[in-house]
Amino acid sequence: MVESLKRLASGIEGLDALLKGGLIVGASYIVQGRPGSGKTILANQLAFNHVAQGGRVLVATLLSESHERLFQYLATLSFFDPGVVGAQIQFVSAFDTLESEGLDQVVKLLRGEISHHQASLLIVDGLLTAKSRAETPLDTKKFIAALQSHAGFAGCTVLFLTSSRLEEGSPEHTMVDGVIELGEALMGSRSVRTVQLRKTRGSGALSGLHECEINNDGLQVFPRLESLYSHPSGLGSGELSRIGSGIKALDELLGGGLPGGSVTLVMGPSGIGKTSLGVSFLAASSVKEPGLHFGFYETPQRLRVKASALGHDFTAMERSGALHLAWQPTTEGALDEVGARLLRQVQAHGIRRVLIDSLGAFTRLANHPARLNEFFRALTGELRARDVSVMATWEMRDIFGSEINAPAPDLSSIVDNLLLMRFVELDAQLRRLLSILKVRDSDYDPALLEVIISEHGIDLKKAFTQATAVLSGTPAPVAGT
Numbered sequence: 476m477v478e479s480l481k482r483l484a485s486g487i488e489g490l491d492a493l494l495k496g497g498l499i500v501g502a503s504y505i506v507q508g509r510p511g512s513g514k515t516i517l518a519n520q521l522a523f524n525h526v527a528q529g530g531r532v533l534v535a536t537l538l539s540e541s542h543e544r545l546f547q548y549l550a551t552l553s554f555f556d557p558g559v560v561g562a563q564i565q566f567v568s569a570f571d572t573l574e575s576e577g578l579d580q581v582v583k584l585l586r587g588e589i590s591h592h593q594a595s596l597l598i599v600d601g602l603l604t605a606k607s608r609a610e611t612p613l614d615t616k617k618f619i620a621a622l623q624s625h626a627g628f629a630g631c632t633v634l635f636l637t638s639s640r641l642e643e644g645s646p647e648h649t650m651v652d653g654v655i656e657l658g659e660a661l662m663g664s665r666s667v668r669t670v671q672l673r674k675t676r677g678s679g680a681l682s683g684l685h686e687c688e689i690n691n692d693g694l695q696v697f698p699r700l701e702s703l704y705s706h707p708s709g710l711g712s713g714e715l716s717r718i719g720s721g722i723k724a725l726d727e728l729l730g731g732g733l734p735g736g737s738v739t740l741v742m743g744p745s746g747i748g749k750t751s752l753g754v755s756f757l758a759a760s761s762v763k764e765p766g767l768h769f770g771f772y773e774t775p776q777r778l779r780v781k782a783s784a785l786g787h788d789f790t791a792m793e794r795s796g797a798l799h800l801a802w803q804p805t806t807e808g809a810l811d812e813v814g815a816r817l818l819r820q821v822q823a824h825g826i827r828r829v830l831i832d833s834l835g836a837f838t839r840l841a842n843h844p845a846r847l848n849e850f851f852r853a854l855t856g857e858l859r860a861r862d863v864s865v866m867a868t869w870e871m872r873d874i875f876g877s878e879i880n881a882p883a884p885d886l887s888s889i890v891d892n893l894l895l896m897r898f899v900e901l902d903a904q905l906r907r908l909l910s911i912l913k914v915r916d917s918d919y920d921p922a923l924l925e926v927i928i929s930e931h932g933i934d935l936k937k938a939f940t941q942a943t944a945v946l947s948g949t950p951a952p953v954a955g956t
Contacts, residue, residue, distance in 0.1 A: 480678060483596065483632050486515070486524025489696025492703060493672055493681045498653070500595075503623045504631040504926065505602070505647060507640060508657030513668065513689050514636045515545070516552070517657065520693040521634070523554045525596050526563040533594035534566045535585055537573055542566045553692045565592050567612075570601075573608055581605070582621045589629055597626050602637035602647065619650045652676040657687075662842045668810075668890045670696055685946035686809045686842075697811040700857075701849035707860035711736050715916060718828065718864050721755035724935040728911065728920040733892060737915060738855045738865040740834075740886075744895030748907055748928055749868040751785060752896075753830040754778070755933050756866045758787040760797045764827035768800045769817050771836035775800040785932050799824050810840040813916030814854050821863055829858065833868040851889050896926065909935060 482497035491497045498504060506514050522532040532665075536542070545566075549555040560566065567588055569581045589597060599605075599622070609615040626633045629632035635651065654674040660667055667685045672680045681703065687696045697829075719726055726732045733739055735796070740750045750773060760766030768778060777802060782789040792798035801820050803813065820826065834851070841847055858865050886893075893913040899906045907926035910948060911919050925938035 483525065483530075484528065485521045486514070487520060487694060487696055488526070489685070489687070489698050490517075490670070490694075492698050493670070493685060493696065494675070495679045495681075498632050498677055500632055501630050501653035502664060503626070503629045503635065503650070504653040504655060505635045505651050506655045506657070508787065509640070509659070510638050512657040512659055513687070513694050514638070515600060516549075516689060517655075517694045518600065518634055519549055519554070520554050520637055522564055522596060522598060523556055523559070526559050530595040531565075531593055531808060532564045532596045532598065533585070533588050533592055534564065534598045534600065535569050535588070537569055537599065537604040542568065545735070551691070560740050565594070569843070570604075573605065578608060578614060578618045580620060587624045589631055590627060594629075594631050594925070595630050597633045598636065599633065600636045602635040603639045606637075606639075608649070615647065615673060616650055619647060623650070647696075647697050648674065653678075653933075658684075665842075667842055674882075686811060688809065688812075695812075697809050697815060699846075699850075700811050700814045701846070701853040703851045704857045707856045709860040711859050711864050719759045721757070721759040722933050722935065724751070724924075725811055728922070728924070728935070729914060731917055733864065734915060734917055735864055736859055736862045737891035738859065738867065738889070739892040739894065740869060740890040741896065742869045742871055744871050744898065747896040747898060748926055749870070749896060750781065750832055750931070751928055751933060752870060752894075752909075753832055753866050754782050754785055754787060756828065757789075757798060757830050758782065758785075758792075758932075760792065760828055762795055762797045765796060765824055766792075766798050766822055766828045766830070767824065768798070768802075768828040768830050769820065770802050770830070770832040771805045772803055773832065778802075784930060785928070786930055787932070796824075799826070805836045805839045808840055810837060810842070810850060813840060814850065816844070817854070818857060821858065821861060822844045826863060828864045829866070831865065831867040833870055835870050848885060848889070855889055901939070906938070908939065 481500040483500050485491050500820070506517060508514050522534060525532055550557070565588065569584055572584050574872070585597070605618055606615050609618065622633060653672065653676060654844050656671045656673050658669045658671070668685045668689065671684050672682065681698055683699060683702060685696060685698050687694055709801045712735065717732035718735045719732045720729070741752055743749050755789040757766040757768055770778065773781065779789045781870065791800060793800065800822065821829065835848070838844060838847060841850070855865065892915060895910045895912050897908045899908045906930070909924045909926050911921060922937045923939045924935040927934040927936065
């Protein structure tokens, strides 16, 4: 029988997800990164969270900076609790001992403090300082080994903080059980913080770079969605069901409605009616099967006005719990943070249908556009696994023309149903066209449809039967008509 390792939860939700539950109890870790990357905040956030779970912490600094100055900075963060300082959390400066007596006496000092305070977590801030006092690499290894040995015997987990970027073959890396690296890089004019687990001995972890940020609550980590949901959390429904699209004429063309638990993408230029189509989709929500508008451009108030113009009372639906509106501007947020926020909303409200308006906003949040395919695949796959029916919009660049630009390559593997909307100039009039390009595992009527938008909602009627090249936006009449 395989025995699972006992974990010490960091209390940082995203970091615990990367670590598959948290740090291993009794293990040792290096937290490395340049000055200002967030090492001290991460360590102290973990320390105060550990105390809140009933643990005891010893923080040993090998730096010349005073603890009073450290407390001034930590006091601006929500996790800082001055009431536990000096009780459950002990701060000890070993800088003078290191300067005057060397590494051996630092080890002796910390051994005594661990035993005296019965610490279950030891944080050593300033490994680079200790390394500079070591005469040989072997002395550094002895220092780490001595602390590991005593802490491990006491069941105490150890974090070593260093501002140098230690390479994988360094003596320090070979000694510890895990390495957490914090980084920061410029993406255009934007500064992006990252976290990477470079080593996790004897334990699974989510590899690769993951974005993070520091705010008033401390360090927040956002695991890449494609690594977090490389395997969806469920299998979804095994039965083919139908849900109403909110447009009676469209349901008839689809043989009863959209397949339940499917992902429908509505593509078209600006002003064609994609959001209006999505509003009709959400208007079919109910208290039993609530809907969610997850949008980037329409504020909740503007969306309510738009819905009212189509004959739908979103305010009443919100009051009943049949509908929830979530809006976030595209000027802020990390890609995976926003994706995780969507999934939290779905979980919190038991959502069964979602309108994502639009997928293009996700591309503006992506620092590495090459991974958008994997991101969309993970997001839609997880929503399917939760039996959520999704409608998403995508704005095409050209109002007229035959070119169709897709939001990601391999589109057919991401979406189940594909609806195309175009403007058509015919008989000196500008008309709206909708065509069904794809419906997974279902037959459908492929007729070209004219979209009629009025105060009564959206209606569709078969049209353009006497013209050719309609999808180009500039059709020509059929000869003889």
